[in-house]
Amino acid sequence: MRDLPRFTAAAVQSAPVYLDPAATVDKAVTLIGEAAAHGARLIVFPEVFVPGYPYWNWTMNPVQGSPWFERLWHASIEVPGPYVDTLREAARQHAVTVVIGVNERVSHSLGVLYNTLLTLGPEGDLLGVHRKLVPTWAEKLTWTGGDGSSLQVHQTPVGPLGVLACGENTNTLARFSLLAQGELVHASAYIALPVAPDDYDMADAIAVRTAAHSFEGKVFSVVACSTISPEIVDTIAGDDQDARRMLARPRSALSGVFGPDGRPVTDPLIDDEGIVYADIDLNRCIQPKQMHDIVGHYNRFDVFRLHVDTTPRPPVTFVTDQHDAAVEGDAPSMEES
Incomplete structure (x- = not known):
């Protein structure tokens, strides 16, 4: 009888060393070592962890924010490149699979930055480079959309692994395309979003999206979200008290692991920095699939395509x-x- 992988997953909820790629990569390497020491074989980091999220798109008008785009461009990284090599070596050294978000710059244009998720294998190989397909709302001031070439599920020692960034997890077709490739482990990377409308609870929104994908696909989801550090508040808001209050809003981040029944495997972490660990047994995906397999018997491919x-x-x-x-x-x- 073939058993599916059993392993410990780690969801990292942390803030970058803001707009400092070298220091942020060093922090990521330390967190990889910490999670691996606790037995994690899959470690998921937040969206654009290296070197941070462009909050100025939400707190400033486009003219005020333009110099910040230039600053982010200088702080973004090439893929492949030396910072990626450092992360690959950490994955290899600890024999872990890593998913981490980066701001990626490219050689052909000074105006193109991508919101990119890297998937690194336990032998230090770069398995996947997924560029967020559609930047969300104000993010369009910073990032160029990716294409379908990176919408792939990767075969890893922890099982078939797919990744999406933040708002992509509301895109039903993107999620279905991963499930239809046999995804059993889903890594979703988010940023803390205290700048959302007043009636928007980011922690609840992350939980709802993660539970929905887990339940619909009968998969495990590991979701990692960044936090807002005092350094980020000082850098972005300065003496602007309204912006400081906005960035201090609670319930702007949630990280954790959800099972194929849509429920958290363990208590999620809200707002605070830390690492959530959970044991995953992919054999738990089998029986729920008998009830609802939306990429198999519980669909009508003569009707939908x-x-x-x-x-x-x-x-x-x-x-x-x-x-x-x-x-x-x-x-x-x-x-x-």
């Missing part, structure tokens, strides 16, 4: 001969049902 285009979308394609032109015209796509 999802087409996912995984073609990479570079800004330019140079065609050098007729053979290349023919190949270009036959760009591959993935169809998920």
Whole structure:
């Protein structure tokens, strides 16, 4: 009889060393070591942990925020690159699978930054580079959207692993595309969002989204959210008392692990820094799938059909001969049902 993986997962709830990629990567390496020492084999970090989230998009107008975009560009990292190599070595040294969010800059444009999730394997390999498909609301002032080429489930020692960033976890089709590739472990990375509308509870919103995906897909979800440090408040708000009060709003972060029944495996962590540990047994996904398998018997593929285009979308394609032109015209796509 084939048993599915059993392991300990760690959801890291922490603040970056704001806009300092070197110090933040060092902090991540320390947290990887701490989680691994507690037996974790999967360690999930927050969205854009390296080197932080552009809160100025919410507290300033676009003209005021423009110099901050430049500052973030200088603090963003290349993928691959030396900071990624440091994180890969930490994963290899501790033999763990790591998911971590970064601000990624690219060589072809000074105006392009990506909200990127890296998936690192226990041998130090870079398994996945997922660029957030649609920046949410004010985030469009900072990030360019990714393409479908990174919407992949990776085979890892902890099971088939998929990742999405923050608001992507409200995108039903993106979530379904991962489930249809056999996802059993879902890593979702968030940022603390105290700048939301008054009637919006970020902690509740994270819990609802995470429970929904776990229950609908009969999977385990590991959700990691950043926190707001005094350093972030001082950097962004300065003497602006309204902004300081906004950034100090409670219930802006939640991290934890949810099971295939949609319930937390252990108590989530709200607002405070820390690491949530939980034991995961993927065999617990089997019996719930017998009841509701939305990528199998509990669907009507003669009625519903999802087409996912995984073609990479570079800004330019140079065609050098007729053979290349023919190949270009036959760009591959993935169809998920």
